[in-house]
Amino acid sequence: MARVDGLLALAVIVALWKLASIGIGADIILPAPERVLQTLARVATTARFASAFAATAGRGLAAFGISMAMGLALGLAGGASRRVEALMAPGLTIVRATPVLAVILLALIWFPAGVVPVFSAVVMAFPVVAADVAAGIRAADPRLMEMADSFGVSRRKALFQIRVPSAMPHVISAARNAVGLSWKVVVAGEVLSMPGHALGTGMQNARMALETAEVFAWAAAGVILCAISDAIFDRLARRIACHTQ
Amino acid sequence: MSYTISQLEKHYGSTPVLAGIDLAIPESAITVVLGPSGCGKTTLLNILAGLDHDYAGSIDGFADGRASYVFQEDRLLPWISARDNIAFVLRPSIEASQAQHLSWQALSSVGLDDQADSMPPAMSGGQRRRVALARAFAYPSDFLLLDEPFSSLDLKTRIAVMDLFVKIRAKDGRSAVVVTHDVREAIYLADRIAVLSERPARVLDVVDLSLDRSQRSYTSSAAVDLETRLYRSILS
Numbered sequence: 188m189a190r191v192d193g194l195l196a197l198a199v200i201v202a203l204w205k206l207a208s209i210g211i212g213a214d215i216i217l218p219a220p221e222r223v224l225q226t227l228a229r230v231a232t233t234a235r236f237a238s239a240f241a242a243t244a245g246r247g248l249a250a251f252g253i254s255m256a257m258g259l260a261l262g263l264a265g266g267a268s269r270r271v272e273a274l275m276a277p278g279l280t281i282v283r284a285t286p287v288l289a290v291i292l293l294a295l296i297w298f299p300a301g302v303v304p305v306f307s308a309v310v311m312a313f314p315v316v317a318a319d320v321a322a323g324i325r326a327a328d329p330r331l332m333e334m335a336d337s338f339g340v341s342r343r344k345a346l347f348q349i350r351v352p353s354a355m356p357h358v359i360s361a362a363r364n365a366v367g368l369s370w371k372v373v374v375a376g377e378v379l380s381m382p383g384h385a386l387g388t389g390m391q392n393a394r395m396a397l398e399t400a401e402v403f404a405w406a407a408a409g410v411i412l413c414a415i416s417d418a419i420f421d422r423l424a425r426r427i428a429c430h431t432q
Numbered sequence: 433m434s435y436t437i438s439q440l441e442k443h444y445g446s447t448p449v450l451a452g453i454d455l456a457i458p459e460s461a462i463t464v465v466l467g468p469s470g471c472g473k474t475t476l477l478n479i480l481a482g483l484d485h486d487y488a489g490s491i492d493g494f495a496d497g498r499a500s501y502v503f504q505e506d507r508l509l510p511w512i513s514a515r516d517n518i519a520f521v522l523r524p525s526i527e528a529s530q531a532q533h534l535s536w537q538a539l540s541s542v543g544l545d546d547q548a549d550s551m552p553p554a555m556s557g558g559q560r561r562r563v564a565l566a567r568a569f570a571y572p573s574d575f576l577l578l579d580e581p582f583s584s585l586d587l588k589t590r591i592a593v594m595d596l597f598v599k600i601r602a603k604d605g606r607s608a609v610v611v612t613h614d615v616r617e618a619i620y621l622a623d624r625i626a627v628l629s630e631r632p633a634r635v636l637d638v639v640d641l642s643l644d645r646s647q648r649s650y651t652s653s654a655a656v657d658l659e660t661r662l663y664r665s666i667l668s
Contacts, residue, residue: 330503331509333483334503338521
């Protein structure tokens, strides 16, 4: 039923898009959905697209992996100790409040083109992971913690055998947010830094050539990456929920 | 080891909860603390378990020893097996293989050796309760504390699990303090019953039971005088 509803919502979006493109009547402003689909089919068969898709996927996964590693370590420390959390709070707030474009522009000054998207995505995503993980660690059932305390179980053992498993739904939610954010920031970083192989570079080149349908086609490839990761995390979240509830 | 509670007082803010509890806990026996819901029975157990240090008075014997606590709920970790739940509370100095063996033995003593690898959410309420009891007995403590441990079970399962508890405790020999609001349950389990008043709790009556266990069943009329005495104490 949920799948049917999802397809219905997608059909409504495509129909509204089609109506808007007819209303505007200019492909350079808003190309019709079928035009974008044709362009995507054409672009997707080129070697340039395959290497760009692979490079962007690699950058996104690298950014996601680094964000998760940093976020898990900081979230674990912050969730286990109020003092560590207080020490981290100002830094995380500054990072969270910094506009993504400011991060990308600074990264352009500091790093080569291929590193800019990864660095920017990590800076944007890891505080989200750290905050979610810390909240999950602290949300462990106090009755289980009291049980561990009554049996003299060490804080370290309770952390890894009660708090960490309790936090798994939060970790999955954090990972899902981090991967979505990583794709978006990586592509945004690529648009500005224009590395040799990248979906963002394809998008920027198409924009400069006023090939709006192609801009949409490159953007659609980014959406596909996001949809694949969403599907993986949905499945993972269901599996984790079975084990922790 | 003797256990004595003397002039035990506890306040939550300005509200008194325990108003000078005096009670001797006989060695290697089951003492049931019987009292109405909300009178402070769980507070008393938490103090004896060392989970609550904010009290006045003394709890000789308890403060120096380790407690095995059976809570009102099972409090099993749902993501690990029954066997691992027991191994979880064993001392870190015990080797992993020995901890697994001790856990299996504990499960075997409550008749759940075939459920050692089952996850708690897949077990029945009675089975989970037995795992919680096995965990308490497996833990190398000096005494047992049980907070309304059978109240969530249906009557038939409750009697079966209580029988199991009485049998294992008799073999094990540790002193046990059980709190309950159920008079029949108290008579079924106890060697000594201490009746508490409404909050703030104080001891209204202490009864030592010499009645043979075979005469304590829920359908037996042998305990009717005792039951009447306990009801009178509670309602006084």
